[in-house]
Amino acid sequence: MxxxxxxxxxFLAEPHIGAVAVEAGEGRAxxxxxxxxxxxxxxxxxxxxxxDSVKAQLIGKAGRVxxxxxxxxxxxxxxxxxxxxxxxxxxxLAEMTRIVARxxxxxxxxxxxxxxxxxxxxxxxxxxxxxxSADLGTI
Numbered sequence: 001m002x003x004x005x006x007x008x009x010x011f012l013a014e015p016h017i018g019a020v021a022v023e024a025g026e027g028r029a030x031x032x033x034x035x036x037x038x039x040x041x042x043x044x045x046x047x048x049x050x051x052d053s054v055k056a057q058l059i060g061k062a063g064r065v066x067x068x069x070x071x072x073x074x075x076x077x078x079x080x081x082x083x084x085x086x087x088x089x090x091x092x093l094a095e096m097t098r099i100v101a102r103x104x105x106x107x108x109x110x111x112x113x114x115x116x117x118x119x120x121x122x123x124x125x126x127x128x129x130x131x132x133s134a135d136l137g138t139i
Contacts, residue, residue: 003133008079009041015102016069023062044125048091051122075137081128091121
């Protein structure tokens with residue numbers, strides 16, 4: 001059963017490992033890779049990557065992505081959102097810390113951030129326009 005708008009946004013706001021997909025060009029399947037992301041209901045999906053990566057180059061060219069977050073334990077639930085990339089900026093220390101803190105224990109965040117090279121990272125911001133969601137435990 002599809003989730004309500006409020007339920008899908010609340011689910012996406014939880015720290016799931018996401019997957020972002022972007023058009024990879026004629027004769028190729030979309031590039032689909034895991035991401036750590038940040039989202040607050042009603043806002044943008046934000047994620048960071050190496051600015052020189054294939055992923056960053058393809059996103060820059062396509063100008064839009066889809067992303068998927070899922071839960072594999074009962075009840076199985078997923079949310080997919082697709083939309084334009086509305087901003088790209090050099091990753092700030094605050095963005096990096098906020099995203100990392102969603103996924104790592106509190107005592108590991110500063111070490112991870114300090115070991116990262118912010119100079120090579122960019123943050124993309126996608127505005128969700130189309131949604132697909134389901135909670136298979138309600139069927």
